[in-house]
Amino acid sequence: MSGIALKNVCKMYDGAHYAVKDFNLEIQDKEFVIFVGPSGCGKSTTLRMIAGLEEISDGELWIDGELCNYYEPGERGLSMVFQNYALYPNMTVYGNLAYALKIRKIPKKEIDEKVHKVAKTLEIEHLLDRRPAALSGGQKQRVAIGSAIIRKPKAFLMDEPLSNLDAKLRAQMRIELAKLHKELETTVVYVTHDQTEAMTLGSRIVVMKDGVVQQADTPQNVYNSPSNLFVAGFIGSPSMNFLEAWVSVEDGRTVLYPGGSELGKKVYLDGERGELVRQKENGKKVILGIRPEDIYEYEEAVEKGFAQNCQGLEETVVTREMLGAEVILYYESQERTHAVRLSPENQTQTGEKITLYFDTEKIHVFDMETEENLFYREDVQA
Numbered sequence: 001m002s003g004i005a006l007k008n009v010c011k012m013y014d015g016a017h018y019a020v021k022d023f024n025l026e027i028q029d030k031e032f033v034i035f036v037g038p039s040g041c042g043k044s045t046t047l048r049m050i051a052g053l054e055e056i057s058d059g060e061l062w063i064d065g066e067l068c069n070y071y072e073p074g075e076r077g078l079s080m081v082f083q084n085y086a087l088y089p090n091m092t093v094y095g096n097l098a099y100a101l102k103i104r105k106i107p108k109k110e111i112d113e114k115v116h117k118v119a120k121t122l123e124i125e126h127l128l129d130r131r132p133a134a135l136s137g138g139q140k141q142r143v144a145i146g147s148a149i150i151r152k153p154k155a156f157l158m159d160e161p162l163s164n165l166d167a168k169l170r171a172q173m174r175i176e177l178a179k180l181h182k183e184l185e186t187t188v189v190y191v192t193h194d195q196t197e198a199m200t201l202g203s204r205i206v207v208m209k210d211g212v213v214q215q216a217d218t219p220q221n222v223y224n225s226p227s228n229l230f231v232a233g234f235i236g237s238p239s240m241n242f243l244e245a246w247v248s249v250e251d252g253r254t255v256l257y258p259g260g261s262e263l264g265k266k267v268y269l270d271g272e273r274g275e276l277v278r279q280k281e282n283g284k285k286v287i288l289g290i291r292p293e294d295i296y297e298y299e300e301a302v303e304k305g306f307a308q309n310c311q312g313l314e315e316t317v318v319t320r321e322m323l324g325a326e327v328i329l330y331y332e333s334q335e336r337t338h339a340v341r342l343s344p345e346n347q348t349q350t351g352e353k354i355t356l357y358f359d360t361e362k363i364h365v366f367d368m369e370t371e372e373n374l375f376y377r378e379d380v381q382a
């Protein structure tokens, strides 16, 4: 059992500036938890507080049921993998892998068996005699991961371990890390600013902004039911489209007018969602959010049965991105760039007009002041 719990953990620098504020999280045994957020949001600081490399200003850190705030890093039973690999340059790969075991005075034969086993798992057996300088970035990273694995820690802490690799290798290592996590069945706490990495690797992701946790949930729930405007915009690529819209009620139905009623474009919200928006926002301006894959052309909107809930918005395509399996069209609206993800058969070219329909069941509505998602429910299971 290797659970880690953070209770109201804070980090303050210079007695005034909170780098992390009231961080609460219970990490279960064998979970793969990812801290994600923009630069400076406090993810590394939180990880370093867990590792014991940074003092905790306030709050409690529990590892395996023990209060660990004042434990030295070495007493916490955790292994950290850094972005810059942190290998000993004068030792061979074998020496790097064996180092932690040598210090523990483990018999040579046992060390040898363990080094070979880890090297085999990571497919670096043929590199055991080389020094780090003679390795590629990906190989160095494998050695760094290997030297963490060999210690059999209670949990791995990883700070942007793939960020020095090129895109292709990063994608490959991502798959391998996921496999490794399954094989080793250990808890992993992982920091990244890359939302794709977070979505594909994490069993749970913790989205942070300005030192504060915005949402902690499965990748799917964070994607389908973001708690607020920040999370909605941060997770997803291309990101969710946002439009200011006015709320009114007509003939008993809740209507959103993107860009104001003078444009005359209506989007109807029915059922519970319509009721909620009407209760909280009638007569007010809100932010309407819609993901690029939830926007369609007329025929498909008819086929899917929501064409009558939404009037088509005529837009001019400013960029066309053909990605093979899909085509992304970009258009400008309300001084922002918006994206729509369509099938690759779509032939609309840059400069041409296209009329778009929103899947009204997939619309998110955010309060203008609090930026909270009106439809967010913590218990939603996608």
Ligand SMILES: Nc1ncnc2c1ncn2[C@@H]1O[C@H](COP(=O)(O)OP(=O)(O)OP(=O)(O)O)[C@@H](O)[C@H]1O
Pocket (backbone or CB within 6 Å): 013, 014, 018, 019, 037, 038, 039, 040, 041, 042, 043, 044, 045, 046, 193
């Ligand atoms: N030693 C320090 N003294 C003062 N402020 C610090 C110190 N270390 C970090 N900070 C501040 O704390 C905040 C959080 O930093 P942190 O490194 O945790 O962010 P991060 O989310 O990991 O960012 P990045 O992705 O850029 O590494 C930032 O505003 C940073 O400037």
